[in-house]
Amino acid sequence: MMNNKATKFRWMLAGLMFLLNFVMYMDRVNISVAAPAIMQEFAFTKIDLSLFQSAFFLGYALMQIPGGMMAEYFGHRRVVSAGVFWWSVLTALTAACSSVASFAAVRFLFGLGEGPVPPTLNAFVYRWFNKAEKAFAYSVGLGGAFIGPVLGP
Numbered sequence: 001m002m003n004n005k006a007t008k009f010r011w012m013l014a015g016l017m018f019l020l021n022f023v024m025y026m027d028r029v030n031i032s033v034a035a036p037a038i039m040q041e042f043a044f045t046k047i048d049l050s051l052f053q054s055a056f057f058l059g060y061a062l063m064q065i066p067g068g069m070m071a072e073y074f075g076h077r078r079v080v081s082a083g084v085f086w087w088s089v090l091t092a093l094t095a096a097c098s099s100v101a102s103f104a105a106v107r108f109l110f111g112l113g114e115g116p117v118p119p120t121l122n123a124f125v126y127r128w129f130n131k132a133e134k135a136f137a138y139s140v141g142l143g144g145a146f147i148g149p150v151l152g153p
Contacts, residue, residue: 010128014140017121020080021144024114026152027091031056031107033153044100052103059111067116071123079120086113 035049071079090110097103121141129137 010137013124013128014137017124017137017141018144020084020117020121021141022148022151023144024087024117025145025148027087027114028056029149029152038103042098042100048100051100052107055104056107056111059108059113060115061111063112063115064119068119068123070116071120076120076124076127079116080124083113083115083117083120089113 031053038044039046039049067079067083087110090106090113093106094103094110097106122138125134125137125141
């Protein structure tokens, strides 16, 4: 049986999981909100924009299964920390992009960094919450995924 201090701590971590999902999903919406300005500044077409948006999701999808495996091998703390660091660096590098190829490359790498986070958060819930709490803990985390796109723009 866990003590109250551990229970409070894991719920604080569930709040952090909410914030991570919030930021991840806010970013996905924000790039779409910024798209008209990006298209105008760099003379991109909608096809160009869809190319670098697709590059993100390709990188993201490619890291889903390996991300879960990395969470099991290295631990969820390390994988989430590395993912957040990686996507923070790539967010800054986005400002240096000036061509479709550079946007596509940065967005692909961004997806590689963000992709491991959802399966890693699942590993976190699996390990830190008992059977009766898992559904609510997942709901807390997924709340960020639904609120981020609403408040992000």
